[in-house]
Amino acid sequence: MRKRIIALFIFAFPLFAFAYNGTPTQQVDSFFQELQKGDHSKAIDNLYASNLLIEKKSQALTVMKQQLGMLGPLYGSLIGSELIVEEQLSPSLIRIVKVAKHESHPVIWEFYFYRAKDKWIISQGMFGDQFQFVDAKKK
Secondary structure: HHHHHHHHHHHHHHOOOOOOOHHHHHHHHHHHHHHHHHHHHHHHHHHOOOOOOOOHHHHHHHHHHHHHHHHHHHHHOOEEEEEEEEEEEEEEEEEEEEEEEEEEOOOEEEEEEEEEEEEEEEEEEEEEEOHHHHHHOOO
């Protein structure tokens, strides 16, 4: 019986995600650090762990993880990231756009963070490999 409980705990442990804390900039930096380690699924889980709507968006996150898993084979390893723009749209909404530098092609990431009370949470995150993705929104 004890072995079953331990086995259950071991198999259940990867299901837990640990939310990134801090400002939106700190959360995005933690996300990219996790991505650079090669665990894109864990990075997505940790980024969205503080969002209470995550259970309703699980299918969308699964698709995002699958698409993210194709970037490495397509564009090479992630070798760094650079800030394109960070803007405070209102006291409770921040937008951050970064370029993920892969070996053969950049990928543009856009994040929106929301603060209802005293904690910033990811509201939306998306990525694309087209430069028009940035041009249409950059000031």
